Amino acid sequence: MRPPARLQAAIEVLDGVLAAARDGGAAADSILQAYLRSRRFIGAKDRAAIRDLVWAAIRHSGERPVSGRAALLGYLLASAPEALSSFDGSDHAPHPVEEGEPQTPATAAPAWLLPVLEARFGNDLPQALAALSARAPLDIRVNRLTGMTRAQVAARLPCAAEPVHVAGLTLADALRLPAGTRLEGHPLRKTGAIEVQDAGSQAVVELAGARPGMAVVDLCAGAGGKSLALASALGGAGRILATDTDRSRLAALAPRARRAGALGMIETRLLDPGREATQLADWAGQADVVLIDAPCSGTGTWRRNPELRWRLTPFRLERLWALQARLLRLGAALVRPGGRLIYAVCSVLDSEGPDIIRAWHRETGIAPARTLALSPHIHGCDGFFIATFEMPC
Incomplete structure (x- = not known):
């Protein structure tokens, strides 16, 4: 798959995400998975590249873009302008960029919501928005019902994992893995020994008592x-x-x-x-x-x-x-x-x-x-x- 075809695929996925956002449809990851599942000819490297383009374009804009093309153009202009040469109108490629066409600017949140967030975070607003825009680590919860301990689970994971503490709460079953860690198909997940669950959600259950x-x-x-x-x-x-x-x-x-x-x-x-x-x-x-x-x-x-x-x-x-x-x-x-x-x-x-x-x-x-x-x-x-x-x- 040539780079221009990857860009066109990302635009098509982003158009689907935008339609779902407008109409209350499926989540972005479901739309992306369905798109790739219906195109089994796309190889693993191409799938990863399309996935990265889609998520980068989504993270780029807090405002809803007018189109998937505008979302991707805005991201590429800000982060990888050399990729715009691939908008060449060849087979399976996006058509060339036209002067004055929409290009979504980088924003962290919808404009109407910024005053509300500023009232919530005050001087911490830039740090709060940066954290809300960053990629999250992967938190998992060890399932006590399987009899496995947190140490036993940590020893079988594909990368280093750290215990997690939140606001003074000891989350006895929580482990944190680096962002991007993939556990699909891992035996611990297949057997129910672990569940992917953010530490905040685990804190809710801890406070339930x-x-x-x-x-x-x-x-x-x-x-x-x-x-x-x-x-x-x-x-x-x-x-x-x-x-x-x-x-x-x-x-x-x-x-x-x-x-x-x-x-x-x-x-x-x-x-x-x-x-x-x-x-x-x-x-x-x-x-x-x-x-x-x-x-x-x-x-x-x-x-x-x-x-x-x-x-x-x-x-x-x-x-x-x-x-x-x-x-x-x-x-x-x-x-x-x-x-x-x-x-x-x-x-x-x-x-x-x-x-x-x-x-x-x-x-x-x-x-x-x-x-x-x-x-x-x-x-x-x-x-x-x-x-x-x-x-x-």
Whole structure:
């Protein structure tokens, strides 16, 4: 595959990512994988080159570009202008660059969001944006249910791995590997001994305080990453109800739970939006722990999912606030007297974290026992806001 063909392939992928960002479609990595899967003639080196071009162009711009071509041109002009000679209009190549055509400038965040981020980070804004734009390391969690220790796992990994500490929390099962480490197909992953999970997410589960024998609800379980971590914390003794309104994401949990040795501990329940309280009536006031990993802007995960910057709008953010407040009320009703409620968002926006909790306090009189705001530039993990509540007896 010639370099011009690689550029054209990257443009086509970027056009797909932009369409998905506009219409609420699949994530960028899924679009890229589907593109390459449908073109099996593309060799390994070409695939890697296309992948690098796509992600570099996405990271280049916080604003949604007008086209995949504009995104790639902006990145190349800033970082590799010599590549523009490959826009030559030959077979499978991009057509030549025209004078005045759109070229996306380098930005770290959408312009409308910058004042909000400045209010959050103050003088640390440049460092915070740099960290949110950088490539993330690879964090994994050792699954206690397989009987392997962290030291045993570290000895079998393909590169050096370090323990992880976050904001004074000791994450006993966490290991950090260099950015770009690939574990697809590794025996430890195939056998369920490890799960890829950011240290911030592991901190959420640590603060949940799940212990053997407890009954736990993971209210927004998605594909079940935190449900599996909770099962590991329960040590095989206890039960977990994992719920979500997204059928496809929740369906991914069962095979993961089977591989991790947690299938018998986890019940999944698909919920209908607006009817969740009725469908969870049997758990009302019964759970020792309820975890609400609420849908959010995902601003804390930009380093892993930089195309999320292209999806976020003020209108979508307002809709998320209403959903987050509703989920807090729903989750609180499931906690037994004296139990624990955990609210978490992978966001660095105050409006999705402290502001939601202050409104909840005004509404219920229940103050958080602890809050924790995590930022990549300080804590080295994804951005999170976490609040824990000890519910009154």
